[in-house]
Structures are given as C-alpha cells and as structure tokens.
C-alpha cells in the first residue's frame with residue numbers, strides 16, 4: 001500500500017484552484033488504486049504556529065531531557081513529521097503569495113525540517129553538514145498564481161520563489177533528484193481571460209497524466 005500525504009496551503013476553500021488540483025490528483029489516484037492511503041493536512045485553513053525560542057531549545061535538547069513544556073511544544077511537529085515518514089508521495093497544493101509560499105506552508109516546513117528527526121548535522125562533512133534522514137520520496141507541487149511566466153524560460157522565472165524554495169526544502173524531507181520532483185501550475189488567475197482558461201485546461205489534463213506516469217513508474221509505489 002502506498003501512502004500519499006496531501007498538503008493544502010490556500011487560504012481559500014472551494015474557490016481555490018490549487019486545492020482543485022490536489023483534490024483531482026488524489027481522486028484520480030484512488031480511482032486506480034482505491035486501497036492506497038491518503039493523509040490530508042490542511043495548513044491553509046489551520047496554519048501551524050511559527051517556531052518560538054522555546055521550540056528551538058526543545059529540538060536541541062536530548063529527548064530524555066526535554067521538559068513537559070518542551071514535549072508539548074514539539075508534539076505538533078512530531079505529528080507532522082510522522083505524517084511525512086508514512087508517505088511515499090508528498091503532494092503540495094499551494095498558491096503563490098508574494099512570489100513565494102504562503103506563510104502557513106513556510107510554518108509547516110519550519111515545523112518538520114528538524115535536527116536529528118528529518119536531518120542529521122555533522123561538521124565532519126565539511127561545508128555541507130546537513131544530511132536528510134529519510135529518502136526515496138516523490139514530490140508533486142500543484143500551484144496557482146495570479147500572474148504568469150514563472151516557469152522555465154518565462155518572463156517572470158526570476159521572480160518565482162515558490163517552486164524552487166519548495167524543492168530546496170523538500171530535499172531535507174527525503175526527496176532528491178529532479179526526476180522525483182514534479183510541478184504542474186495554473187497561471188493568469190488575475191487576468192481571468194482565455195489564457196487563464198487555457199492554463200486551467202492544460203493543468204487539468206496534466207494531473208491525470210502525472211498520476212498515470214507515477215503509478216506506472218517503477219520505484220514510486222510500494
């Protein structure tokens with residue numbers, strides 16, 4: 001059985017274009033593999049808190065020495081990390097907010113990229129002391145943006161701090177290699193014109209194609 005972790009980061013509910021993409025991904029998947037498991041984590045509606053000084057002190061304290069307060073502060077982080085540990089596929093549906101990720105999604109990453117939990121740290125490794133603890137995961141990023149041209153070669157590629165940032169962070173959650181990172185995006189939402197309609201149509205065509213590809217790929221499924 002394969003487990004998909006679906007994360008939604010839009011502050012919008014039914015009207016969210018990125019939620020429609022993640023919902024489509026999961027529905028298409030379950031049509032082919034109904035016995036697979038889906039964990040849903042809605043950070044857009046229920047944002048994890050920003051980390052605090054006590055939280056940071058807690059993660060740097062040995063597990064046996066943590067105070068009850070530190071354990072309590074880390075309990076949500078433990079739960080969120082456990083959802084990632086269970087998942088072979090991480091699906092992130094997210095809007096672009098101010099050319100990057102919504103603060104709720106950033107808060108989620110801050111809660112889950114954690115020393116001795118999702119990465120190890122060793123200065124003997126030289127200039128790259130961090131190393132992910134998990135491996136072999138697949139990442140699917142499903143986005144929506146109001147403007148356009150954020151993809152490779154596009155006129156706003158240099159302003160896209162959403163997809164590159166997610167990919168960089170996902171490395172520390174066990175996703176490595178471009179072949180294991182997939183992105184489908186809707187653009188032009190603010191223009192509400194034919195280009196937007198075409199962008200939605202294309203994304204809705206690409207999601208089922210990606211599902212078929214992942215299901216047929218060796219190595220993605222368990």
Ligand SMILES: Cc1cc2nc3c(=O)[nH]c(=O)nc-3n(C[C@H](O)[C@H](O)[C@H](O)COP(=O)(O)O)c2cc1C
Nearest residue numbers: 010016017018095096097098099144145146147189
């Ligand atoms: C707070 C906020 C900031 C936004 N910033 C950007 C931006 O920097 N670039 C952009 O292209 N669109 C921006 N947008 C537009 C959204 O990306 C667009 O409406 C998208 O469809 C929202 O995703 P959703 O439909 O899943 O909610 C912003 C929207 C909001 C609400």
